[in-house]
Amino acid sequence: MKISELPAPEVARRIAAGHAVLVPMGSTETHGPAFPMGDYLLAEAIALRIAEAAGDVLVLPTLAFGGADFFRGVPGGVALSPATLTALVTDVLVALHEGGAKRILLLNGHGGNIPSIEEAQRRLRHGQGVVAPVLHLWKSAGGWQKELGGSPETLGHGGDPIGSVALHLRPDLCAPTAMKPRQPLPPFLGLPVSGFGTIRAAGVDFGVPIEGEEVAAGGVAAADSSGCRAEHGARIVARLVEAATAMLSAMKGAA
Template identity: 60%
Template sequence: MSGAVRIAALPAPEVAARLAAGAAVLLPMGSLETHGPALPMGDYLLAEEIAARIAEAAGAAGLDALVAPAIPFGGEDFFAGVPGSISLPGAVLQAVIEEMADSFLRAGTARRLLMVNGHGGNVAAAEAAARALRRRHGAVVPILHLWRAAGALHAELGGDPATLGHGGDPVASVTLALRPDLCRPEAARPRQPAGAVLGLAPSGFGTVRAAGVEFAVPMEVEEVAPGGVQAADPRGASAAHGARLVARLVAAGVAMLRALREHAP
């Protein structure tokens, strides 16, 4: 994608002029974690790329937008012990998000911000930061939780039920669409049997069932998704499906930027 929307690739006078003229700012974030043997660890790369595509599509629609560098470190959750992963405690991540947003809001250089979040472990910190920013600045900062939104679109857009889950879709297909150079589809493999927590099989990330009722319990990734793969069989992921998901996410992002321009305080 073009560097025309990425703040890091632009000279400061151009950024200042566009912000003064009302450009919105997208704040992408993700993590370094395991997505299994076929996909790269850095899902923040996808968040940054989708944010750039939203900004470019917005520009084509007359809504100028800029993209800040991505926060690459996710909130500490199931992946903290994965070799090569880097995670932050929730309070630290929240503070980083708030300081990032404050850099624009304090100086009055931008009033319209949109977070683009590519990691489930960031949800709590991002939403807490958004609440704090509204109290402090009166700014409403929406958050596009990419994989929550894409997961909800998976079946509608023709996704295979067997590919849905960690180590599979929606991340797998989106990565194949956006960064095929980083994918090793030949290494994809079906889910392996998971272990037990308190003698109970995991029913999801951080949950088990007892007597038909779900309980939250602390877990590590290997207890629920051995090797980083929870999807039944991610080998059906495809770039074509990923492109359909990205198109919907980009359209939604542009619609939110339009709502911010028309209604943000």
Template identity: 60%
Template sequence: MSALPGAEARIAALTAPEVAARLAAGAAVLLPMGSLETHGPALPMGDYLIAEEIALRIAGAARAAGADALVAPAIPFGGEDFFAGVPGSISLPGAVLQAVIEEMAGSFLRAGTTRRLLMVNGHAGNIPAAEAAARALRQRHGAVVPVLHVWRAAGALHAELGGDPAALGHGGDPVASVALHLRPDLCRPEAARPRQATGALLGLAPTGFGTVRAAGVEFAVPMQVEEVAPGGVQAPDPRGASAAHGARLVERLVAAGVAMLQALRDHAP
């Protein structure tokens, strides 16, 4: 049987017997994760909150279509990358984050309660650890655990759905529009500002997070956020972000998540 469309999805808010019954009846589980880092002066540090909101909406849409889904607590700490030293930022070494993801997913697989797991990743710095964990889970348990990299997917949809080109980038879209749509209470749009000029690294201007170009060829170099996105803002002008654009992005992401849950329901090994 499936839970009603309005049923609580958060595992943490349910009793153990409720969770056990829903898993036994075929509920899938979504594993949200993100980070605690700077997104500039207008957006909350915890992008894991946005990943959790998207996971909850995927679960709700899946239930409305007759397929139950539960949402595990979000992993709030991102993989170690550009944000060391940012006040309030907390990150984990990649190997530690990978181990946390594997244990989180493995707890369901070892218990035999479900093999239908979907990661909802809201931080680019988590991509290596999440994908390495997915490979390890398949090798160890024979389970295919897909990963929805929220911002990679939303960034690819940005132009198609009418996003402002100048708003695209760190500290701007797609995070800004999605946050304005899902958690306007945490946003300070009046504080949004255009990108500030960056300095040089090895005498070369940064071309992206962790890259510079010499003689027309891009090189990877270690960077901190202030070297490429002063104050956390790399987007040319985040002020073009909007809740309406965020709603369009979320609609597509939720539809994709529901489609993946259906694929897992029909074909998961």
């Protein structure tokens, strides 16, 4: 299933036969003391499960560096500027289209990638007339937290959904003893921090340029990551695989 592990004639044969191409994306940034910096590893693992479920799918090597956001400057992390990431994703999509791929699906595992992906999608559609959908893994999974049995206390950066998914897919890279309640955040401009890039006054959120350590000290914004569970991660992955295979099937019908 991995394009990187197949000879070129076999890849060409499968693409000519209508196989879809998955483009997994993530980042290399902090997720706190309990979980690996390379969340792109989770995007790749999910992509492989989707390929197994769908059957007629190839998986591109994972894009490991994400767009710059609140966690730029983390030791060991690499963040790309929006212009660089937009150009990279655009070139990848155009190259796949030029190579004959009719169905291209992006699997995005980093919020900072979203603006660049959206711009690359528009360029591909306007330039080549091709629509390449994207599944934002954690943005989607966050909305299922209660439905799938996750705790509201674990939801947030350095916690769920990445925490439980990491415990499910890569427990060898996790440090469960480091999953702990978050320390209270100090006020910003004398007001409570209400989210990434927001503070609250009179019940209304105002956008401000907060840095990562000001909203997620040590890379953790979740109230209590100790509630992350591998079983919850398994339910999240199953739902993501189900959704992606449904999209691939719909794309086949529209091709």
